Amino acid sequence: MKVQVLPDSSAMSRKAAEMFSNFSNQYIEEKGRMAVAVSGGSTPIKLYSLLGSGNYKKQIDWRNMHFFLVDERFVPHDHSDSNYSVLRENLLSKIPIPPENIHTVRTELSSTPVAAAAYEEEIKDFFRVSGYGLPEFDLVILGIGEDGHTASLFPGSESLNEKNRLAIPVNDQAHNFPRITLTLPVINKAKNIIFLVSGERKAMIVKRVIENRDTSLPASLVHQEQGNLFFLLDKEAGLLLELPAELSF
Ligand code: 6PG
DSSP: OEEEEESSHHHHHHHHHHHHHHHHHHHHHHHSOEEEEEOOSSTTHHHHHHHTSHHHHHHSOGGGEEEEESEEESSOTTSTTOHHHHHHHHTGGGSOOOGGGEEOOOTTSSSHHHHHHHHHHHHHHHHTOOTTOOOOOSEEEEOOOTTSOBTTBOTTOGGGGOOSOSEEEEOSSOSSSOEEEEOHHHHTTOSEEEEEEOSGGGHHHHHHHHTSOOTTSGGGGOOOSSSEEEEEEETTTTTTOOOOGGGBO
């Protein structure tokens, strides 16, 4: 685990954009493409706008970048609560990315189980995995909720025990919308994971996830056997941390 506390959320977003760009150079050179799964929520919006403007917009090889969603609300794609809609507005509409590189959750399908199954098929086809094989995303971008959730994996939910599926419906919570989420085995297979967390109201949960590794919190269950796990925090979110020097980067 590597942790960096930045002076504010803009600096945090700039650092994330720089890392994103470096990964894209590395993986596109190595394999000809990069696959990233991105989260919704408010925190990564600055990162998405940075990537869709200035030098990043010009320099990243968008034609070989593939976007997936970490999770999605079961609402139409033009709904303001759709993660895809936020990503499209802030990034996808601004870059020269082929439409077939955007792998959305098909929320126009009849139910969340059907949409989750279709999303799983899309992922399996792209990564050419079969049976119980797991896809390896090059990068997964996550957030943390004040209750310690990440993706649409909520504390105490059955979805935390899922071992075989890649994407599942989440209907069991008192949240604003039913959702579809990637599962822990998929997230934990990623080559790189970046958590982005900002604001003082996240300071306590950040401490419980990073320092205490409190396993009742879904975000603490994110850790790969192989791969890099990064936390980028702004000063407020990192307020309560007493980090050993070896964790910083
Ligand atoms: C979503 C998420 C969710 C989010 C956290 C943090 O679609 O809402 O993927 O897990 O990352 O709730 O959200 P904020 O960035 O808004 O604090």
